[in-house]
Amino acid sequence: MTPALTALLCLGLSLGPRTRVQAGPFPKPTLWAEPGSVISWGSPVTIWCQGSLEAQEYQLDKEGSPEPLDRNNPLEPKNKARFSIPSMTEHHAGRYRCHYYSSAGWSEPSDPLELVMTGAYSKPTLSALPSPVVASGGNMTLRCGSQKGYDHFVLMKEGEHQLPRTLDSQQLHSGGFQALFPVGPVTPSHRWRFTCYYYYTNTPRVWSHPSDPLEILPSGVSRKPSLLTLQGPVLAPGQSLTLQCGSDVGYDRFVLYKEGERDFLQRPGQQPQAGLSQANFTLGPVSPSHGGQYRCYGAHNLSSEWSAPSDPLNILMAGQIYDTVSLSAQPGPTVASGENVTLLCQSWWQFDTFLLTKEGAAHPPLRLRSMYGAHKYQAEFPMSPVTSAHAGTYRCYGSYSSNPHLLSFPSEPLELMVSGHSGGSSLPPTGPPSTPASHAKDYTVENLIRMGMAGLVLVFLGILLFEAQHSQRNPQDAAGR
Numbered sequence: 001m002t003p004a005l006t007a008l009l010c011l012g013l014s015l016g017p018r019t020r021v022q023a024g025p026f027p028k029p030t031l032w033a034e035p036g037s038v039i040s041w042g043s044p045v046t047i048w049c050q051g052s053l054e055a056q057e058y059q060l061d062k063e064g065s066p067e068p069l070d071r072n073n074p075l076e077p078k079n080k081a082r083f084s085i086p087s088m089t090e091h092h093a094g095r096y097r098c099h100y101y102s103s104a105g106w107s108e109p110s111d112p113l114e115l116v117m118t119g120a121y122s123k124p125t126l127s128a129l130p131s132p133v134v135a136s137g138g139n140m141t142l143r144c145g146s147q148k149g150y151d152h153f154v155l156m157k158e159g160e161h162q163l164p165r166t167l168d169s170q171q172l173h174s175g176g177f178q179a180l181f182p183v184g185p186v187t188p189s190h191r192w193r194f195t196c197y198y199y200y201t202n203t204p205r206v207w208s209h210p211s212d213p214l215e216i217l218p219s220g221v222s223r224k225p226s227l228l229t230l231q232g233p234v235l236a237p238g239q240s241l242t243l244q245c246g247s248d249v250g251y252d253r254f255v256l257y258k259e260g261e262r263d264f265l266q267r268p269g270q271q272p273q274a275g276l277s278q279a280n281f282t283l284g285p286v287s288p289s290h291g292g293q294y295r296c297y298g299a300h301n302l303s304s305e306w307s308a309p310s311d312p313l314n315i316l317m318a319g320q321i322y323d324t325v326s327l328s329a330q331p332g333p334t335v336a337s338g339e340n341v342t343l344l345c346q347s348w349w350q351f352d353t354f355l356l357t358k359e360g361a362a363h364p365p366l367r368l369r370s371m372y373g374a375h376k377y378q379a380e381f382p383m384s385p386v387t388s389a390h391a392g393t394y395r396c397y398g399s400y401s402s403n404p405h406l407l408s409f410p411s412e413p414l415e416l417m418v419s420g421h422s423g424g425s426s427l428p429p430t431g432p433p434s435t436p437a438s439h440a441k442d443y444t445v446e447n448l449i450r451m452g453m454a455g456l457v458l459v460f461l462g463i464l465l466f467e468a469q470h471s472q473r474n475p476q477d478a479a480g481r
Contacts, residue, residue, distance in 0.1 A: 139184030188305030246278035251298030351398030
C-alpha cells in the first residue's frame with residue numbers, strides 16, 4: 001500500500017461520524033418520539049433510534065447544530081438507543097436524524113423527525129361548517145380561526161400518523177384570520193376527532209396551544225329518535241331543563257347537539273321497558289345561552305355510525321326583552337263550541353314575531369309575523385271551529401328575527417272557556433225567534449185577536465160578579481122575580 005493511500009484512509013477514519021464510511025449495506029435506522037412528535041411546553045419526551053444488533057453506538061443530530069446533539073450506548077439487545085428530553089422548550093423544537101456506528105462504520109441517517117413544541121401562543125378556535133354532524137359519506141369544512149394575524153394554521157386528526165395539514169392564514173373583513181380545511185368523505189369506520197394550531201413562518205416548529213378538540217359525527221339512515229322536553233319549550237332563566245331522547249330502536253347511546261355549537265353531549269342509553277331506549281340530558285339552571293334548536297341521535301355500541309337526526313326541538317328563553325305584550329280574545333274569552341274566536345297578541349313596540357303558547361300543550365308554540373295596525377304591532381291567531389280541546393290558559397310573547405329564541409316577558413294569562421256544544425245541546429233563546437218581514441203583520445193581528453178575546457172574557461166575568469153582589473143586597477126583589 002502506498003504511503004498516500006494509507007494517509008487517505010487514516011484521514012477518512014479520523015473524521016469520525018461526520019464522514020460516513022461504509023464497508024457494506026447497513027439497515028437505515030428508524031427514529032420516533034414518545035408520546036409523540038408534537039409536545040406541549042414543559043412536558044418530557046423520549047426519542048428512540050432503532051438500528052442493528054451490531055450497533056456499538058447511536059448518535060442523535062439536530063439540523064442546524066454543528067455538533068452531535070447526543071451519543072448513547074445501545075440498550076439490550078443493542079438494536080436501539082434512547083435519548084431523553086426532560087422538559088420540552090422551543091430550543092428542543094427542530095428536525096432530528098439519527099445513525100449508528102458498528103465495526104463496519106456509520107450507517108445511513110434515518111428519515112427526519114420533526115419535533116414540535118406547542119403552547120407558545122393562545123389557542124385558536126375550531127368549528128365545523130355547517131355543523132359537526134354530517135351524513136355518512138359526506139363532506140364538510142373545518143374552520144380554524146384566530147383574532148390575531150398568525151401566518152399558518154395546522155389541522156391534526158387524532159390517531160392519524162400522517163403529516164398534519166397546513167394552510168396559509170386568510171384575513172377576514174371583520175379583522176380576524178382563518179383557514180378552511182375541507183374534510184371528507186366522512187365514514188363511520190373510525191373516529192373523526194380534530195385539533196388545530198397556528199404558527200409564524202420564521203418559527204415553523206413552535207406552535208400555539210391546541211384548539212379545543214372537535215369531533216365529527218357521521219350520521220346514517222337508521223330510524224330517527226324522538227326529542228322532547230319535560231318542562232315545556234318556553235323557560236325562564238334559572239329553571240331546570242331536561243331533554244329526553246328516546247326510540248323504539250334499542251340504541252346503546254345517544255348524543256344531543258345544539259345548532260351552532262361546536263360540541264355535543266353523549267349519554268348511555270337506558271331501557272325503561274322492553275323494546276324502548278332513551279337518555280335524559282339535564283341542562284340547568286338554564287341561561288339565555290341555552291335558547292336554540294336541538295336535535296339528538298342514537299347509535300349502537302358496535303357501530304361508529306349515528307342514526308338519522310330527530311326532528312328539531314326549539315328551546316325558548318322568556319324574559320329577555322323588556323317590551324310588554326298583551327293578549328285578548330275576540331269576541332270574548334267565553335265561546336260556545338263550534339263558534340269562532342281569535343286570540344289577538346298586541347304591543348306598542350315593534351316586535352318581528354309573536355308567539356302564542358297554551359299551558360300544558362305538547363305542541364310547539366304558534367308563531368306569526370307581526371303586522372302593524374291601529375297604532376300597534378299585532379298578530380291574530382284564529383281558532384275555528386272551537387272545540388273543548390281549545391279551552392285552557394294562553395300567553396303570548398314577542399321576539400326579534402335577529403335572535404328568535406329569546407322572547408319578551410309573557411303577557412297576562414288569558415283563560416279561554418268553551419261552553420256547551422253547537423246544535424240542540426246549547427241553551428234555548430230567551431226571546432221570540434226573529435221572523436221574516438212578510439209575516440210580521442199576521443203575527444201582530446193574531447196577538448191582537450188573542451188580546452181581544454181575553455178582554456171579552458174579563459167583561460163577562462165582571463157582569464156575573466156584579467149580578468151576584470146585587471142579589472145579596474136586595475133579597476126581596478130577587479124573591480119577587
